[in-house]
Amino acid sequence: MATATVNEFDNTLIDPAVRPPLMTGENSLGSITEQVAALAERPKPPRAWTITFAISSSLTVMLFALIGYLIVTGVGVWGNNSPVAWGWPIVNFVFWVGIGHAGTLISAILFLFRQDWRTSINRFAEAMTIFAVTCAGIFPAIHIGRVWFVYWLAPLPNSLAMWPNFRSPLLWDVFAVTAYATVSAMFWYLGMLPDLATLRDRATSRIRKIAYGIASLGWTGSSKQWRLFEMAYLLLAALATPLVLSVHTIVSFDFAVSQVPGWHTTIFPPYFVAGAVFSGFAMVITLMVPARQFFGLKNLVTLRHLENMCKIVLATGMMVGYAYATEFFIAWYGGNEYEQFAFINRALGPYAWAYWTMVSCNVLAPQLFWFKSVRTTPWAMVVICVLVNVGMWFERFVITVTSLSRDFLPSSWGYFTPTLVDVLMFVGSFGLFFTLFLLFCRFLPMVAMAEVKSVLPAKSENETVPV
């Protein structure tokens, strides 16, 4: 096997004459099954898992307790107040939805572009997507105030004989996020069927046999099932690609369709989508680096995978930086004094600290990825990617809060201050995210075994394994 590897786990060497391997080391069908399935079959989880899970599940309990407090007391427990009626809950919503974009992007768009390296990381990223969308969905749902009327968002016949307003971006948002969560979950589950069947066939205890047996729906890997699976996967990828682009576009409409200076700009849809991919990939790297370390997946998730993702972070980071610059240019070029004020206020006003945090984290920090040594050093990636996600949270904070705190009427200007509940709920949402993620790592196949197997290098000349 002609390979271009530097050392055991490093396949980042660029040699035009040889195709670098997608995975390092000697892998066979059986070794991949053994390696991945064993992670979900350990009788006792590692100590690190137990400790992390204890922390994250406590935070989850705190989140739901706070939600209960919010429902019983009212939204006054948040810092949202005139003029900033959209505070942290909406910032958190956009933050989490944005993170939830990388998974489907890796699964769908990279699949359509035949990027075989995606097979090692797609399951992981899709899981992350679904958990991030779960966290995202909580915030607008509790933000509506009287959560027991959440069904009013749906076009259901009711005793008021009223229907939702189909010209409101907030309604579009409900449809977009619901559709996205549903399609992502179907995509994830369908892709996982063969691997669930692997776990079923390896299961030794009766409970696991029944549980995985039900979850795998009786998959046998027959060529008929694979035929359907492959076509369905392709179709779902083709459907999810425009969907993933539309979701953050519609989220940006929540802002762009209004008339608040600083929100009412046409650049928002592409700018938001680029930012979403940016933050999503940063989150995948943040989670992937420790996971491949702790679970011994370095041969499947190679340094080259990480390097590729770093390149995507760099590219999308520069798109985001370009969007920041364009906003200012258009504010000046458009000659609208309210917009000009909004942007000068953003960079130099009372929230300048947030604005410059955002710029340093989102535009400056990723520039380090120009250096190959940074792109191939896992801890450096994690540091930069954590900074990117801090920056992306601040981006949503800057957009939401600075624009609202100083709008058309100077007499109602104000300065937004979050409450403790705001902060703890955001922390709690991380708890929920990590709880779901750790459960996923414990009980489900973390790497798409069947897909990795299909891109293993052919063993013999006449083997019809795809390239």
Added chain:
Amino acid sequence: MKRCPCDCQVTSETRKTNEVRIQNDMSIATPTQPKAPPEPEVRIGGLLAEFTSAADVVAAAKQLRTAGYRNLEVHSPHAIHGIDKVLGAKRPPLPWAAIAGGVIGLAGGLWMAWWMNAVDYPLIISGKPMFSFLPSLPVAFELAILLAAFAVFGGTIALGGLPRPANRLFRVPSFARATNDRFFIAVEQSDEAFGSGETKHLLYDAGSVGVESIPIVDQRESRLPRPFVLTAIVLSVLALIPPVLIAKARYTTSTTPRLSFISDMDHQPKFKAQTTNSLFADGRSMRPQVAGTIAQGDLREDSAFYRGIRKESGNTENVADVDIADGTFLISVPSEENTPPAASSAAAGTPDWVTKFPVEVDEKLIRRGKQRYEIYCATCHGIGGDGDGLVTLRALELEQGTWVRPTSLHAEPIRKQPVGQLYNTIANGVRKMPGYAAQIPVKDRWAIVSYVKALQKTRTATAKDVPSDVLPNMRKLK
């Protein structure tokens, strides 16, 4: 070639038969070969052959197809490209399902936006059209994707014969590796070319590392276990209870108050008007005004301004006290008949009407009065004050017996009324006309009076009334 591990001998004759069959198969599509020598009575559902690589299983499948087998299935841990061609499988119709789902979603989304917002509950948003294509598109697009994805997912599950928790193949222990690292060919016993011994040899010849029989499973054995069935029945019966209760509540009547799980703001800990309150000696929730006090803005000392009556004259008994806001309601009903002209003579029982405006009259006031008049008065009195407003005309046309036509403002008695009386009419009404105190503020009432006076003047004025400096240019005035 693997050696057959069973105790039978792969004779050269058998092999020859196979070769003949292969040759025949190349020329004839459906072989009508005589069955191999009668097999010993073995009741099996088919044969399952194990292979170590995708290449081997593809080659073997090709060989079996050539040998005339049609009821084959290949099981593999990952998708094998090119196997469909070997097995002669057709493309599944999933794309059509996706298109159907997408079209239904798109049309459904547009239909919802149109029917819900433009037909069933027309919703005016910023004066925009009730229905337009672009703002309806996001929802329609998302629904198109969602339904197409449902169609693809559902199609995959349904066409794949899933969920299928029980499968005969699972009874073959080695089959567990089908989802791990081994490749299998299952030949059904129902295949025309099937013959257990012969097929087994063929499979070994094709490179199988092990061939096992697929057991025939007793129907009773493959049934759902009894506890599952019982649980399912109990759960479905229990699930029926809530909808039945809801249906009963909806379609029957009850004298008890409705159940309110979340009362919102229906019940507030506060006292409402006309309720009792044990805190106070008089038991009333509503508190009377404290004696000797007056509410902000309720001190109306300037009688001429507020009532149109000179203060010196104590004769006010015929005039309703204007304000509803101060809690005093009508003291007395205004006189039914028109007050006689020449208010200055102040007959007994007639209030001493103000004859001069208590406010400064200028063009601005009159213009304000015109505007207010056209809003509040003209509907009945008519733009010109002739008592021919649209409401009047309509009422007369409908021959409403109760309608009293307003007196023309140009009638002699009205023209001679002092301004105070006109003011009083606006504030308190006269005959059938209701008072407008609640709608028209005091200053505006005087503005209307000033305009009515100007309106009356238009019918009686002569050139002498026009100031001499305006007269030459009067035709140019607007």
